[in-house]
Amino acid sequence: MTEKLRFFIEDLFKDAPKTKRAIELKEEIYQNLTDKYNDLISEGKTPEAAYNISVASVGDISTLIEDLEREANMSGxxxxxxxxxxxxxxxxxxxxxxxxxxxxxxxxxxxxxxxxxxxxxxxxxxxxxxxxxxxxxxxxxxxxxxxxxxxxxxxxxxxxxxxxxxxxxxxxxxxxxxxxxxxxxxxxxxxxxxxxxxxxxxxxxxxxxxxxxxxxxxx
Amino acid sequence: MSIASDILRGHTDGIILARLCKKDSYGYEINKSIQKITGNTYELKEATLYTAFRRLEEAGYIVSYWGNELTGARRRYYSITDSGREMLRSLRAEWEESKRSIDKLMDESFDTDN
Missing domain, CATH: 1.20.58 (Methane Monooxygenase Hydroxylase; Chain G, domain 1)
Incomplete structure (x- = not known):
């Protein structure tokens, strides 16, 4: 199921610029999501429920991605x-x-x-x-x-x-x-x-x- | 409930700075402590949390570093700076002020006519 989380994160960041900061942010969010997912499983949630709750907790990251883009373009x-x-x-x-x-x-x-x-x-x-x-x-x-x-x-x-x-x-x-x-x-x-x-x-x-x-x- | 979470979101910066006062921490841990303190009522969205982290780091209120866990993946830790502590003090004062005003505004016995 953590594979599925990985896919979810990769899809979320597919439009983000390929800068160091963007990749770090992606890893950071992925790490937090797997932590959350594992906690939910140990609380007795089913894998599906744990996945859904984790994914729902991310929220709208479009402004974050826009920030990253602006930062990447600023150099030019x-x-x-x-x-x-x-x-x-x-x-x-x-x-x-x-x-x-x-x-x-x-x-x-x-x-x-x-x-x-x-x-x-x-x-x-x-x-x-x-x-x-x-x-x-x-x-x-x-x-x-x-x-x-x-x-x-x-x-x-x-x-x-x-x-x-x-x-x-x-x-x-x-x-x-x-x-x-x-x-x-x-x-x-x-x-x-x-x-x-x-x-x-x-x-x-x-x-x-x-x-x-x-x-x-x-x- | 929705008003409360709006207020909470409006004070993300102060909440994060306060959590970091005691010890350095990472995103999930901060969110978990928010959940715990509010009795499982609130938690921040990852998006809100990370937008705040970036904003605070750019302003110099927090600094981040990659931890070196012996097991599992590495985490990015955040640490409050001196100017961050100062910012927290002024945010807290601001909150006290607005809390007082709202208390008065919501008090039906408060009368301005006399």
Whole structure:
């Protein structure tokens, strides 16, 4: 008959999330039910009567299950998280806007005959936009661990990997913007276009060093 | 009878905290002691009991741990904390207060006109 109680409990929890807390609660209620059932049998009740009384004593656990579900979902979609998402969207939009309008000074100052100022302003805008993207990637909320299940741990691990990649990508894009800026400024001011291309080689080696640092500090 | 069990359900927190004052206990034991104290008249539904456990644990009034029985399955024990004892005191005071008010309200000789 305790088998039957087991089936009853499993059926009761069939919609509950598979979290540690839910499983513990199920075991706890099952344990109490078998205790009650055994007591009723020793009082002289028939197995059927004891089963029915035990099952009737459970009551409506739907709110408990809802609580467990809410708890399981909280790790993904808390209000705190949506706030952060909004902020992140704003930062990225502003950055993209900067990228788009960065060509405007080149056109305007080019018409006026100050091409160099236009180019410098373009790169300043690009640098600002890239800075925003880096800031966004670095301050993104980290995944909060709610329950120590394997899937949760996997999600967290993946999140960590993704954020590292994003930071690295952002740093490298800023690096290349600065290199191009330096190339134009140095070339325009010195007029040594024949030799200034070497800046790109220096840039490539700095990029390689960043790659190496990220690879070595990987956990 | 149904009014009494409603009142009882409304004071689940206080009842559980009071049961845990003497010693740590588990769900079924608490429910059995409620039955015994009330002369087999009342018992809490498992659902009510566990909802209360969760609420009390989240609020920090009780803590739980798995016992290590030598025989049979393991049980989850609950233990009252200091803030739980404090909560029980204020719940008890609250109950005394409402008991007094209801006594007066149900007393036909009580007259507000003079």
């Amino acid at each position: 979609e808390s209000t705190e998280n949506t706030e952060a998402k909004k902020r992140s969207a704003l930062l990225v939009s502003v950055a993209v806007m900067f990228y788009i309008i960065s060509v405007v000074p080149v056109i305007i100052f080019g018409e006026l005959g100050y091409g160099l100022i236009g180019v410098v302003m373009m790169f300043l805008l690009i640098a600002a936009a890239t800075g925003l993207i880096i800031y966004n990637a670095m301050t993104k909320p980290v995944y909060k661990k709610k329950d120590e299940t394997i899937t949760e741990e996997f999600k967290e691990w993946q999140r960590e990997k993704d954020s590292r990649r994003a930071v690295k990508g952002a740093i490298e894009s800023v690096l290349w913007c600065l290199i191009v800026t330096a190339y134009f400024i140095i070339s325009f001011s010195s007029g040594r276009w024949d030799i200034t291309w070497i800046i790109f080689l220096i840039g490539a080696s700095i990029n390689g060093i960043i790659d190496a640092i990220f690879a070595l500090t990987k956990k």
